[in-house]
Amino acid sequence: MTATILSNAEAAPGHYLMALAVSRRFRDARPGQFVMLRPAGRGMPFLGRPLGIYSLADYGDGAKIEILYRAAGKGTKVISTLCEGECMEILGPLGNTFELSPGMDTAVLVAGGIGIAPLVFLAEELSCRSAGTRVVAYIGARDAATLLGVDRVKVCSAEVRISTDDGSAGHRGPVTELFGRDAGSFDPARTGVFVCGPAPMLKRMSEIAAAHSLSCQVLMEERMACGMGACLGCAIEVRTPAGVEYRQVCSDGPVFDLRQIVWR
Numbered sequence: 001m002t003a004t005i006l007s008n009a010e011a012a013p014g015h016y017l018m019a020l021a022v023s024r025r026f027r028d029a030r031p032g033q034f035v036m037l038r039p040a041g042r043g044m045p046f047l048g049r050p051l052g053i054y055s056l057a058d059y060g061d062g063a064k065i066e067i068l069y070r071a072a073g074k075g076t077k078v079i080s081t082l083c084e085g086e087c088m089e090i091l092g093p094l095g096n097t098f099e100l101s102p103g104m105d106t107a108v109l110v111a112g113g114i115g116i117a118p119l120v121f122l123a124e125e126l127s128c129r130s131a132g133t134r135v136v137a138y139i140g141a142r143d144a145a146t147l148l149g150v151d152r153v154k155v156c157s158a159e160v161r162i163s164t165d166d167g168s169a170g171h172r173g174p175v176t177e178l179f180g181r182d183a184g185s186f187d188p189a190r191t192g193v194f195v196c197g198p199a200p201m202l203k204r205m206s207e208i209a210a211a212h213s214l215s216c217q218v219l220m221e222e223r224m225a226c227g228m229g230a231c232l233g234c235a236i237e238v239r240t241p242a243g244v245e246y247r248q249v250c251s252d253g254p255v256f257d258l259r260q261i262v263w264r
């Protein structure tokens, strides 16, 4: 499938926001799902790159999605040079979605760096859900310049708490520290925690969630080749009643119960 770039601009140093016109099937996409993207008709990157859906809207007969991404390496740097009107090869929407349990009256979103991208889509879905779901977002970044998605989350009526590593905005220190201070104030029976960020942050989040018996869903950002369960390149270890087993992030995830992930 191909998608046409509607815009692709730097949103913060090294971070880009791309809007794509996509087919009608994307109208059913849900928070947590992702796409495999590569420039059409170019040799580089050879394999698509997995990127989460940041926002979704109807667009003519089809849909418009936005992707918020960090130019991390060769593939995303090439993607960041593409312009309006150019075409992308796109696979998707792929993967499972965040689950919203009916008894949940508080949703806590915890984002580290570019981990905010899929959580913005979730905040939008939560704001359309029945009135009465309180949304609290903890957003951490390296510095104020790379703090993204805050305005989008605020539009969804979320309470927003910010941290930066250098203290240039909000609390100085890791976002896990900020969340850890409040974790005991959330009722485990009625709270869902949704998290995305770098591995050390996720490991710390799993400790905090376990200490406070909070149910916590995580979007795992593993390296991928096929995105469809065929290459076994994105395996992670999870704890199950039968012992430690492998799961494919692309086809079994990318959303998992944080407490099941085995950290090495």
Ligand SMILES: Cc1cc2nc3c(=O)[nH]c(=O)nc-3n(C[C@H](O)[C@H](O)[C@H](O)COP(=O)(O)OP(=O)(O)OC[C@H]3O[C@@H](n4cnc5c(N)ncnc54)[C@H](O)[C@@H]3O)c2cc1C
Pocket: 034, 045, 049, 050, 051, 052, 053, 067, 068, 069, 070, 071, 072, 073, 074, 075, 076, 077, 114, 117, 118, 220, 221, 222, 223, 224, 249, 254
């Ligand atoms: C389901 C899913 C959703 C994602 N959503 C987003 C998103 O919305 N926005 C965004 O900016 N990124 C997202 N990522 C991460 C993104 O896929 C990687 O940053 C990208 O594939 C790097 O490709 P590259 O060619 O630019 O870098 P490479 O040259 O391949 O690698 C550059 C650096 O990035 C690291 N890296 C490579 N692949 C990944 C990966 N999959 N996850 C984390 N680090 C990686 C490498 O270790 C290396 O340090 C997502 C990943 C997954 C699996």
Ligand code: FES
Pocket: 223, 224, 225, 226, 227, 228, 229, 230, 231, 232, 233, 234, 235, 248, 249, 250, 251
């Ligand atoms: S990326 Fe190929 S199996 Fe997941």
